[in-house]
Amino acid sequence: MVTAGPSDGRRVVTPVKSAERTLALLERLAEAVEPVAVVDLHRASGYPRSSLHQLLHTMAASGWIEMLQDGTHVSIGSRALVVGTAYLDRDRALPHALAALERIRDETGYTAHYARREGDRVLYLATRETTESRRATSRVGRQLPAHATSLGKALLAELSAAERAEALGDGDLAALTPDTVTDRQALDAQLNAARDRGYAHEREENLPGVACVGVTVGYRIPASDAISCSLPVARASDREVERVARVVSAHAGRLAQELRSAGVR
Template identity: 30%
Template sequence: MDMAGSGSGDGTVGKALEVLDQVASFGRPVRFSEVLADSAYPKPTLYRLLQTLVSQNMLSYNLDRQTYAPGARLVRLAHAAWAQSSLVQVASPHLLRLSVATTETVHLAQLDHAQVLYLDKRNAAHPVEMFSQAGKVGPVYCTGVGKAMLAFTDDAQADDIIAQQSFHRFQPGTLTTPAALRQELQAIRARGYAFDREEHEPGIICIAMPILTPSGRVLGAVSVTSTTARTDLKGLETLAPKVRDAADAIAQDAAKWSFPDHGTHTLKLAGE
């Protein structure tokens, strides 16, 4: 891991946050040797930073297993941040209504740097096992919500996000080049919504709509997801008005909360 990033210029606090990010990125309790193997810091520095994080309850240390994991204080802060700064609270009633109206799985997502962060999920009347769960991150280029947000992101940010995509071929229909993705994004802008055509997981399809401020700034995306065993893309497309209504309602409620519209560009959905 390259630790020469932004935190290196922020003294001890920046370094400690980098280590905290590193431990959390494993997604499981991790031993010191594993952290050291992926760290740019020398062993004494890394050990000192870990001890500081443990003493502040940002990390916990299991003496028997000799592993580090996110601590109670970090969990409390994460819950507070989630409730206060995400779209979850604003979107919750609209997601529920959309799920009931469509009887399908509904997702709420935001961009997290060059990835998709799933914020909330409402299961279908008959749930289907799939990758997406609240708190998980996924690829932008082969998910409906990712493409919906990217299509309405300003050009400079979109270019940066596209440059960071891995373009791994998850399924036969996965877009695997920047050129193919850009062509898809142009089509999404023209019709106002995106599809996932089994691009990330076999049998999983969705229709996704961006959540936009009046100036066109992307707040997130909402999607309705189903399976090829239950419906097809044409069937999902009939739900576009319901998905758009939910996205618009979330955007309107977000404007009343802590999501001021500072956008300087205007990107409107087709038909507006």
């Protein structure tokens, strides 16, 4: 059984297996860098082979997936981009956020990101890159564990202990790199420090060779969105991190005020 509906009025519903399998298939293809073998999808989904082939052909006909000419491999289709773009198009905060990211990038010389927390993960909604950026983690639509990013740490730091525990769940915290903080007590200490100083900071927890500074955009309480700036570890001295944090904090504060004035909630 799963819950559905708004957080203040959840109801228990029975999942539709065929819908779950279709969505899982789309998510699997969205995560894949290369086309995925149909035989691998068959093993992973548990779908009867004939039913899977019918589903794939239906999805290909509507543009959700693309099939190679021999039909042995499939990849995500252009329809997914159209639907994903619709999510961005209706977000009233994004046009304001994009302008802020451009100013941060220009003032710091580093890549800037805008993301929103969804449970224990952060969803990247916008990025403004420099020529030296590491694209592996910056693409729009990517989701990463909140505890492993400065964006997520900044947002988690605003929560109470109970809210934080609910957001992160009971499972083990995933390690993206050898430096990812996965111990709950160590993470709590890190988040408390972030709350006290007004920004979160991580070094190589998300991507080797990269440090990040994250600041919440407080137009909602608690904050749902945050801005981060990524810089090479070789340049991430205490002085440089503090400089970047001041720039990001200033623009995040102005962005929050701008969004509130525009009636964005």
